[in-house]
Amino acid sequence: MARRFMDRALALVSGALLVLFATISVAGQEGAPGRAIPRTAEEKPDFSGFWEVLSKADENIEAHSAGRGISAGVGIVEGGELPYQPAALKRRKQNFAARKTADTEAKCFLPGVPRIMYEQYPFQIVQTPDLVLMLFEYLHAKRNVFMGSDHLAGPLDWWMGDSRGSWDGDTLVIDVNNFNDETWFDRAGNFHSDALHVVERYALADGDHINYTATIGDVKVFSRPWKMNLVFYRHKEPDFQLLDYECQAFLLNDVALIANKK
Numbered sequence: 001m002a003r004r005f006m007d008r009a010l011a012l013v014s015g016a017l018l019v020l021f022a023t024i025s026v027a028g029q030e031g032a033p034g035r036a037i038p039r040t041a042e043e044k045p046d047f048s049g050f051w052e053v054l055s056k057a058d059e060n061i062e063a064h065s066a067g068r069g070i071s072a073g074v075g076i077v078e079g080g081e082l083p084y085q086p087a088a089l090k091r092r093k094q095n096f097a098a099r100k101t102a103d104t105e106a107k108c109f110l111p112g113v114p115r116i117m118y119e120q121y122p123f124q125i126v127q128t129p130d131l132v133l134m135l136f137e138y139l140h141a142k143r144n145v146f147m148g149s150d151h152l153a154g155p156l157d158w159w160m161g162d163s164r165g166s167w168d169g170d171t172l173v174i175d176v177n178n179f180n181d182e183t184w185f186d187r188a189g190n191f192h193s194d195a196l197h198v199v200e201r202y203a204l205a206d207g208d209h210i211n212y213t214a215t216i217g218d219v220k221v222f223s224r225p226w227k228m229n230l231v232f233y234r235h236k237e238p239d240f241q242l243l244d245y246e247c248q249a250f251l252l253n254d255v256a257l258i259a260n261k262k
Helices: 002-031 086-097 249-261
Strands: 049-052 123-127 131-136 142-147 162-168 171-177 197-206 209-217 226-234
Antiparallel strands (some): 131 142, 197 209
16 A cells, blocks of 8 residues: 555656646747847837858859868758759859959959848848848948838849838848849859849848848849848857958959969
């Protein structure tokens, strides 16, 4: 009888402990640091802060191996391969052959959208109800995303395009058009025309990560629209700030010419 009493007591204690541990686990998940999505006074997700990618997409947005001065990358193109039209694919091969000097990055020009988002430099988002301002360490570039307004009448050949924002639930949607045809998507020669149309979607996975998707359309270059996916990571270092990045085109070209001779 004593043995039966002890077994019953142990079963009750074990059950109570299981309930306690389950409660602690759920509470810990709900209150874990970084999980809560910060919100503005208007109850919109708050993207304010300093962010940066870990991707090597600026080298090549498609998957690629390491090479001389190039880091390997898994690629950010959904499906793995860009849907070039045949004539555009020939142009892309020409770009790749001349990439050391033909890439506008080597001339210190603005990189365009979406490329500015995955340059390997930090950027800052300053958010208000009417404007989302993006400030980039790279070339001191900036983007003004005007909320709830229409695009300017075009065509306008702008390096960074014309960005207009709206909300889809908790997702920030930015529609960008009015580009020139000068910029590339990466250093590998992937390019677009002045018909480029980009639709970006920014969604906070938690307080420290932004899931970023861009849908790319260009009827002159690609056979269909395609997507890229990235994650932005929040900088949390004390006193973090954007620093000066001064691009010197003549130095970049000298390095490229030396590399081409090797």
